[in-house]
Amino acid sequence: MNESTFHYDGYLVFTPVLIRTKNIPATNIPNIDEIISQLPEFHSGDPSAPAEGFEEMKIRKYIENDNKLSGAIKRELKDLTAVTYNVESYHEETAFVDQERREVYVREVESAEVYFFDSNIALLRGKQSIVNQAISAIQRVHSEEILIENIEFTPDFMSHIYEEFNDVFSDNIIQPNEISEVQFEGFDNISTMKIYSGDLKSELTNRYQNMSEGQINYITVKYYIDNIDTAIQIQSDRLHVKASEGAISRMTDLARMIYSIYFCKRISNIAVEYEGVQTR
Template sequence: MGDPNDLDEKFEYDGRLVFNGIFIETESSPYNSKEELLSELSEFTEGTPGEPGFGFKDLQLGEWAERYSEIPPELLEITDDVWDIEYRRETYDLSEDLVDEQGDPVDGFVSDDWSAYVYWYPDEFLILQASKSKLEDLEEKLFPTIGRSHFESEQASETDDNDTDGNSNEGGDNGDGEGNHPHRLFHPEFLQWLVWKYDTTGHANGLELVEFSDASMSGDLSNFGKRNDVGDSRDITKSHPIIAGMLDDRDFEKLEGIFKVDDVEVDAQLWRDGRIRVMAQEDVGDASDYGRVLITNKFLREFLDVYLEWRSMDPTRKYVHPDYFELLHERAKNLPRSATYDFDFNALVQRYAHLRGENPADYNTQFNI
């Protein structure tokens, strides 16, 4: 299995685990096992400066469990369900600082490598951990074998290029959610549904929602500008920019919050275009690097299960009830820095009544302006 420190070095990071590729399966997996899949993928072999090596290796998360006695059984169950694979690529850079045994300068190359990771839950979804540039390379090597036709349409991914291996310690991401996105995985109505459930029940189909602290919204429907942003808030649903954004019928572009999975708290950023970033905070920050990988996979699987369940819900459960907008309107008037909004609430109520398949005349909503 190699040096016991190898896995921790592989997953070591200070900032966040970045998952830029999330693909929902539409057809059954053509493979019966991870071993069968690996037999058809190019195996990693070391190369040369003229022909750097690349390829796939079994990540073997389950084999490392014996070295981490503190990992609870509910996290280790993930290793039984996931096909975990590492994609590795070598790089060679010409160095002018090399010397021979006599200390004389010589031409030479310095070798390095980077890794990206594949987590496939057969017949459910495929998760790729990689920065944007590395995701493109990974997809070019992976999809010719497994086939894009088994997944929903291609999604766009946008992240900073400061990542080295799907992990990031930098704040260079513009985080604006803008650009060309031919496929947005998380519909803004899903992100709004999460906020609604958080504010009214604290749960979303069994997933505990502890806190939403950051959010971004976009739209062109008022004099508030094109963007509404809130950061480092204890509760975005008690923040004027987000209340105004929801009452102004804007779209959520990003949410950041704390989710609880098996009594473990996970701080995650959710982007409308399908990116998920798990931050090195809360219980994730306190865990070993191996534990972080398992916690993150546990969270991703449960979160994506919630998302898939939401997509198949009855419209009356899937979309926010207009009564919630009336609640937000009244809340804004009673906050310490009160505000009264006079948007076109009739249009807002009518749109959600249409989404829910209901008659707006049946509602008793009254926005006292």
């Protein structure tokens, strides 16, 4: 794999999940290598038995060999194992074959990416229905051992991001830039405000604090990730890296993916810790 051969389709929208053991305590971290090794491999099926399964992605090898990535990003992602979940389907269409009109089967394969880490966090990317199928397929193989739960970015956590924006990350790899958008809901209506300066942030803060039942629905933040300015929208259960904004938009598909995975892993860990769930 190299920068010129790696491409992705769709948006950089990730669904973070928490993988927990069913043992007591439930916060025990499962053996991720063991989980991955038991996933069924993908092989083509046929119309009577459409196939589903997993294929390994080689993205970690690129990370290890890329001299342009900082040591901090490499260390954070050294435990990454990426797989693609593929699900096959067939539908009938009318076509001309050998000058005859016939009913033929057309094969379609839809995919979702799964990024596992040795901690109990994984990131999934793809069409939401296929992401849900991938989660179910993993859970089905390990139904006796693990639980897979969505990581929720609660209104309280988003308020924490909003109020402590400059101090969310404790290292120099991710530096704060600005909060660019907040959608908050009051008891009477939903409002969206763009924030470009301290005055506007103060105005929004006053309005937010004066709502007796207000909560943040989503927040878009801008950070410098290893000096690359990047915008990320934090939703209730998803993270959307805005690949068309900032310096990240001028990077290759592979570099954008690596920086996105790095940030989404970090913010997911912070959310889990904030909600009081023990991680490694």
